[in-house]
Amino acid sequence: MIEDGRGRAAELALLGERARRLAAPVERADAAAALHVLEFGVADERYAFEAHEVDDVQPLRDLTPLPGTRPFWRGLVNVRGRIVPVIDLRGFLGLPERGISDLHRILLFRREDIEVGLLADTVEGVARIDAAVLHAPRSTFGQIDAAYIKGITDDRLVLLDAEAILADPRILLDEDVS
């Protein structure tokens, strides 16, 4: 009887807590200012792209190294029958190669003429952030070129500019092997 009574009281307390949480007013963000971003992690840092810029997310399988290229070119993968080059963001953005990286996710960007994969450690998923809270990157922010950064949230989420990255001439594989 005592056991049952105690269990009953704990159950009632838990239900009360849930009720209070549900009873809290929902903060309604401004729909116009809301951004859908795909959040991912590289080397313990959190980055994001706007969700509509990303075409697909795939697991990294059967990476084939690509010799005679710049170091950030990691190799080629087969994604549903298509050969896609894979870029390591750390080398591309000039980040120091510190920390341990898993690098078993690929963010796929498909444009009319090119298709490129960016290596990521983890993919957290699509989140909504308030555009108003984005800060412009300070010129001294790390070693990433400010041209690739759209903004930084208060919780140090770096929103990268996919179009700028894809427009970078280094991304073109036109080097002469010979």
Place this chain on the structure above:
Amino acid sequence: MKWFNNLGTSAKLLIGFGLVVALIAVLGITSRLAMDSMERASRIAVQASKLENKLNEDRAVVLTMLSRSADPADRPALMREAKQNADEGDMLIGGIRQLAVEDPILLSQLERFAGPYRDYIRYRNTHTLALIEAGRFDEARLGAFSIQKDRFMALRDTARAMSAAAQERSHREAGQAGVVAIVVFAVATLAALLVGIGLARGIARPLQAITAKAERIATGELPVASVALARGDEVGMLDNAFARMTDNLREMAVAAERIAEGDLTVTVHPQSERDVLGKAFASMVANLRQLTADLHEGINVLGASATEISASTSQLAAGATETAAAVSETTTTVEEVRQTAEVSNQKARLVSESAQRVASVSESGRKSTEEAAAGMARIQHQMETIAECMMRLSEQSQAVGQIVATVDDLAGQSKLLAVNASIEAAKAGEHGKGFAVVAQEVKSLAQQSREATAQVRTILGDIQHATSAAVLATEQGSHAVEEGARQSAQAGQSIQALSGSVQEAAQAAMQIAASSQQQLVGVDQVASAMESIKLASTQNVDSARQLESAARNIKQLGERLRERAAGYRL
């Protein structure tokens, strides 16, 4: 008397006694002579009587032969008898003549007898006997009865007269001898008396005087006036010697008086080499001097020693007091020791009992180690079983891990799918809003799946870790169990050895208890002995005090002795 006094005593005695002896000799000789004379006279008388008898016999023989009735056969015998009578008559006459040679009267009488006798005998031989032979008796008778008869009668009378004269002479001699003897005896008696008186006067009286003097000396008196007797004999010499002896004794007495007064400077010279007293006195004085010197020295030493002894006895008394205090403390300590020994005795008994308990405990411990060894064997067996189970568990968790990896991969793919769906929904804008929610839900599920698989993996990892650890632990446990079995065997042996040791320890503890008991008894005795010592120490203190006062007395005695000894002059 002077010359007599100067004679030696032996000479005096010789003179006196010689005189008496000479007088007695005179008396003897006189008597002897008188007796000889008397004897000769009586013998003459006897011879004269015999002569008369012979005469008668011869007459009778002749008459017999003349008688008529006489037997002629007897005649030869009678004739021989007559001849013999004649010879004997001659012999008697010769004897008388010899005896009476000094007496002229008797000699003249004898000569008057001898002449007729010769005539008578001649006639008889020539006439009578010859006639008888011839047988003429009548003629013979005629001659015989006439002439011969007259001659015979005369001869007989003469012989009688001679005998009477001799007897008378003998009587006279006897009377003379008695008178002479009386006179000589009287003279000898007188002389002896005189000698005795003289000797008594000359020897005994001075000797009595000297004896009286000697008596006085013997009683210790020394007569001063000793006038020496002016005599040259032994008595005088004795008196002189007595006087010298008295002087010497007086000298000795004077010296002794001086010595008695403490004057030891006096010198005694012995009178001679054999002066025993003088030499003894001299050596006595020398010895006394030496003795007194030694006494001085000894008294000094005694004084110093007595002072030291007095100091020492004071220290001794103090020491005895301290000793008494120390002994008292020691007695208290011994009492404490006794109590401690009692406590230790109880403890020893307790130890003995607990040692016995330990012995029984070690015995049960030995049994327990045997059981532990058996248990170890069982544990080892079960550990092996556990190891097998663990191996199986490890293999199964490997399989689970593969399954979980697959699930995780599926969850990852689901999540990616959800993300891609979300991207598509975002691209679709307002139209894709509902889809976005679905995609979000899917992603959430995938996330939950991943989390669950992560948990499962974590748990599996833990399980694997635990399994590995368990396998390792099981292996170690198996080793440990082996080790334990070995050690428990060793422990069994050790406990067995320990049991033996504990048995010995128990016996030792019992012995210790017994010894402790004896020790307690001994300490009791020591305590009583200490009580006695304490008593003795108290008595010691008293004795030391008495000794101290005695030493003080000795010291005072030494000082008095020194004062006394100072009175002796050396």
